[in-house]
Amino acid sequence: MNIDTKTEEFHHVHAAHCENGVTTALLRYHGLDFMTEPLAFGMGSGLFYIQIPFLTINNGPAISFRTMPGAIFKRTCRALGVEVTRNKFSDPAKAQSFLDKKINDGVPVGCQVGVFHLTYFPKEYRFHFNAHNLIVYGRDDDRYQISDPIMEEVTSLSAEELSRVRFAQGPLAPKGHIYFPERVGVITDDLIRKGIIKGIKRNVRDMISIPGNFAGVNGIRYTSNNIRKWRDKLGLKKAGLYLGQIVRMQEEIGTGGGGFRFLYGAFLEEAAAYLQDDRLIGISEEFTKSGDMWRASAIQMAGVYKGRLTEQQSFDEIADRLLQIRSVEKEAFLKLSKLNLGK
Structure with missing residues (x-):
């Protein structure tokens, strides 16, 4: 047919x-x-982090570097009145x-x-x-x-x-x-600007104000604390598999990881042009830095997964790197929260 x-x-x-x-x-x-892809991602408040306690996927920790599936499309369309x-x-x-x-x-x-x-x-x-x-x-x-x-x-x-x-x-x-x-109705520049501002404010809330210890920037610390314990708690082989799972979720599956931090930085650059606010460009560079740090952590985790790194020191170094990432992302979102965008 x-x-x-x-x-x-x-x-x-x-x-x-x-x-x-x-x-x-x-x-x-x-x-x-x-x-554009960065604009859709930012208006949809796509950047996130969560490790869901007591849940495993593919025999590894349930970790996501992005918001819930479907939310980006839904939020972006809603912001534009679609x-x-x-x-x-x-x-x-x-x-x-x-x-x-x-x-x-x-x-x-x-x-x-x-x-x-x-x-x-x-x-x-x-x-x-x-x-x-x-x-x-x-x-x-x-x-x-x-x-x-x-x-x-x-x-x-x-x-x-x-x-x-x-x-x-x-x-x-x-x-x-x-x-x-x-x-789809009439899309004005003012509607786009309002969608950008709403997307940023929602992402700030989700990353630094969400309750609990396993989501947002606090979720990164939660994973860091777990990584320190995995070698002794799970054994070297299983601990390596768990780190391999993080790398997979970060770099291979559609949950984003470091790539999403680069994408959010690109969104803030586009937002700076729409809002005529160059302060966003400086903050975008901090998300690029975070993306680089996530990529570096993935290389180190892969070394444990492949059996090249076996000592507790490597687990501690990975955990420390995640705390550094948390600090960079928290500071970047705090700066966004203080901009009083749209006023």
């Missing part, structure tokens, strides 16, 4: 992170040509029928999927992670045309393959989650 999809109107966006890329591409499709449609399904057949209708109408849609069965992913990147995002923008016979932002080029999946990843099982099961902009 051939479906007329108007695919020539959709343009693939290659991005550092899947949800940022999906948000950017879908909004650009609807005429918001100003949208009405969206979001649906989940219990029946794969109904999910496919709904998808086909939108594709037949020429509407690209975002889908949440699991990566374990994504056939175009290299095998080493296929593990049980159900919060990946991609765009379905067309169909040719049994092949759905896929724009996956972390891929350089568009690709495709069969109907069976797409259904399988849309209904992957496990934590954060997507349940056929589909979403797309429904209506």
